[in-house]
Amino acid sequence: MILSLKQIQKSYGIDTILENISFHIEEREKAAIVGVNGAGKTTLFRILTGETSADGGQVYLKKETSVGYMAQNQQIEGNRTIYEEMLSVFEDILTAESQLREMENEMGRLSGQALSDKMEEYAALQHFFEQNDGYGYKSHMKGVLKGLGFSEEEFDKPLSQLSGGQKTRVYLGRLLLSRPDLLLLDEPTNHLDIASIQWLEDFLKTYAGSVLIISHDRYFLDRIVTKVIEIENRKSTVYNGNYTNYMSQKAVNREVQQKAYDMQQREIRRQEEVIRTLKAFNREKSIKRAESREKALEKMERIDRPDALPDQMRLTLTPQITSGSNVLHAEALSKSYGGQTIFRHVNFDVKRGEKVAIIGPNGVGKSTLFKMVLGEVSNDTGMIRFGTNVHVGYYDQEQQKLDERKTIFDEISDTYPNLTAGQIRNVLAAFVFTGDDVFKPISALSGGEKGRVSLAKIMLSKANLLMLDEPTNHLDMFSKEILEDALNRYEGTVVYISHDRYFINKTAEKILELSPDGVTQYAGNYDYYLEKKAEQERKALEQAKDNPVPTAPQTISDTKSDWLKQKEQQAAERKLAAKIARVEKAIEEAEAAMAKADEDMAAVGTDYAKAQEIYEEKQKIEAQLETLYEEWESLQ
Incomplete structure (x- = not known):
């Protein structure tokens, strides 16, 4: 423990x-x-x-x-770069590495017993260096940075130029490396x-x-x-x-x-009734029996009543206006900023009633694509076309427009004065605002409750296409479950950006994976998406070609294009796996050669010429090993 x-x-x-x-x-x-x-x-x-x-x-x-602790939105300050900040975790290893270099130079000037003593000291320090991952720490550091979403080009970026979210990621990376x-x-x-x-x-x-x-x-x-x-x-x-x-x-x-x-x-209640009856007899014997039962009742260990769960209303929310079958068509969209392409070849269609999740790595342009659809950002190429009777409702968790001075009910009724009190209460009930809860002031609500009010406002509007940007941000688990239920029962169309995989799994019927070279469609939820990804990886190991033809991910429009894309991806992944295996084998051989050099150096005694020869060979192996680590990281 x-x-x-x-x-x-x-x-x-x-x-x-x-x-x-x-x-x-x-x-x-x-x-x-x-x-x-x-x-x-x-x-x-x-x-x-x-x-x-x-x-x-x-x-x-x-x-x-x-104990290592990371708070929410943990900030990290200083003048160091990202790489230097991460390197600070390995001060003991860096010091040992510097001391080893000094001792190697010093041994070149010693002889006799002094050289023998120094070599023993060197062997002990070398053992510490190896035990503390002295040859692999740079590789692990780069692996953590890349795993947390930093590219190698960002390693030399000063902390002062990072956003709050990036600083939190750097702090997390440093914490993980400190183990x-x-x-x-x-x-x-x-x-x-x-x-x-x-x-x-x-x-x-x-x-x-x-x-x-x-x-x-x-x-x-x-x-x-x-x-x-x-x-x-x-x-x-x-x-x-x-x-x-x-x-x-x-x-x-x-x-x-x-x-x-x-x-x-x-x-x-039964015992209390018996006690009242016994007392009513008003006899000495019955009163004593009543008192005995009262004492037993007082000593009874009471079971706590379980906390009541809020009643969740199972209402189906229907848009006031029904859209046409074809809700949204995007074709050949692209966007660049400052000469740098964010994405291109983006094609997709959204049909009435679909629940569509857009996923992809940070910085790939998901919010930019959303703003294009909303008309807030212009597209460089391509076209966006809405179907007939499509009315868009947009939700951004970070930009809720609620009046803190109003109650929940007033916020809704002032926005939609033509709605009856019953209509307002019905929709609020779907988001678990019932009874007197509807008269709570906005200022007294939690972040999750405010998010639910904002979503209720959108669903009461004429919108039949909901565009939701990270709708589960800052919601507690209960509020997420309410939102999931509301969206699943919503008869309109929903397109959302989210990194909440549980939420995607519960609500999405189609996933659009955005990359710099387009969109790949998956006709299912997040588990289906993972299943298809795993299937592609399996086939890549079994059926890959030696010379793949790289292609940009595009919307899967028919069986043939799907088959060709899988074949090309499988070939590329097979070739990559073979390269990684060759590099890993070379790393093992280099590490074995490094260990052998250390053993040889410890065994040469006072033979300075031989020690110098081994030292020079070891430096070559060390340089080769560092190159191999970098190649392995690049392939990963």
């Missing part, structure tokens, strides 16, 4: 944030802390790091355990695209230390964690398994607890 918490309590003034938090984390265990926004998850992390003190309870951390025994990650997938999130998943799954994660990314949690700690109403409950298992177990536990509570309440 590396970490244990027992009955942690925390209050701010009269507000109790945490009341009874107890759980433990084993070595190498990957666990998640979940709960609605404001449940106290980040407060708990601050207690674990010592940034905030608990009011009560105990925190046990295994002796000499190193603490316990990693505390607060929303680590913020600012990462899908490819980077997948890389982070693979990294954390094989991470040698323990990991505790706060995240609203349900797909991410499903792939990594084996334990979920839920904070609800200031208390913690531990569930074994991933996020999906947690949701299933929670539903079962809630049902069992509700039945046990109901049974106990019936028994309490």
Whole structure:
């Protein structure tokens, strides 16, 4: 066991944030802390790091355990470049490397016992250097940077020129390379695209230390964690398994607890009735029996009533105006900025009623494509055509236009004065604003609640094509589930950008993968997309050609073009796999030669000429090894 918490309590003034938090984390265990926004998850992390003190309870951390913590939107400052900042993690290795070079030069001037002593010292330092990945740290550093979405051209970019999201990614990369025994990650997938999130998943799954994660990314949690700690109403409950298992177990536990509570309440009412009857007899014996039952009732351990879940209205939301069958047609779109092409050859069609997700790496132009469709950005080439009776509603989580002075109901009724109170309440109910909740002021709402109000406004408009840019950003898990249900029941057309794979899996019927050279369509949800990707990779290993003809990804329009594209991709991937295998073999041979040189140098004793010869050969091998590492990284 590396970490244990027992009955942690925390209050701010009269507000109790945490009341009874107890759980433990084993070595190498990957666990998640979940709960609605404001449940106290980040407060708990601050207690674990010592940034905030608990009011009560105990925190046990295994002796000499190193802890690494990344807060949300973690910033990193300084005058160093990205590469220099990452390199700072390896100061011990850099110092050892410098000392080894100095000792090698010094040994050239020594002889006799002095040389023998120095060579022993050199061998010990060399062992430390090798044990701490002295020959591979640069390769690993580049791998982490690339995995987190940085290109080699950005390595020399100063930190002062980075955006907040880029600085957070640099901080995360530095933290991962430092490899603490316990990693505390607060929303680590913020600012990462899908490819980077997948890389982070693979990294954390094989991470040698323990990991505790706060995240609203349900797909991410499903792939990594084996334990979920839920904070609800200031208390913690531990569930074994991933996020999906947690949701299933929670539903079962809630049902069992509700039945046990109901049974106990019936028994309490029965006992109370018996006590009243006995007292009514007004005899000494019956009164004593009544008092005995009262004492037993007082000692009864009461079962807590499970927290009531908000009622989710299962309403089908129908646009006021029905569009034509062909909603949106895009053909041969391209866009460049400052002479640099963002994307080209973009072709796709959207039909009425479809739920379409647009995915792709950060910087590929997804938001630019959205703005083209909305008419906010001009296209360099190609055309965009809407079908008949298409009315667009646009949602951007970062640009909600809500009046903080109004109530939820007033916000809707003032925007749509012709709607009846019943119509407004029906749509708000779909987003779980019922009863007096509709009269809450906007200023008192959480970010997720404001997002739900904004979506309700769009769905009450004449819009029958919803354009949603990262609609799940800043939503808690409950709000995401509400949005998923609303979109699945919406009879209009939806096109959205998202990196939330769980959300895509639940709502998308078609995926458009945007790349610099076009769009590839996948007629299914995210699991279908992954299945097709894996199928392409399998075929690439089995059927690739030696001389592939590179082609730009384009919309799959018929069986023949799909077949040709798969063949070309398979050939390219087969050739790449063969190159990687050759380079990996060369790296193994070079590393073996390096180890042999170290053994030979330790064995030559006072033969300076031989030591010098081995040293010069070793330098050549080291240079060759560095080149091979760089080639391997490039191929990866």
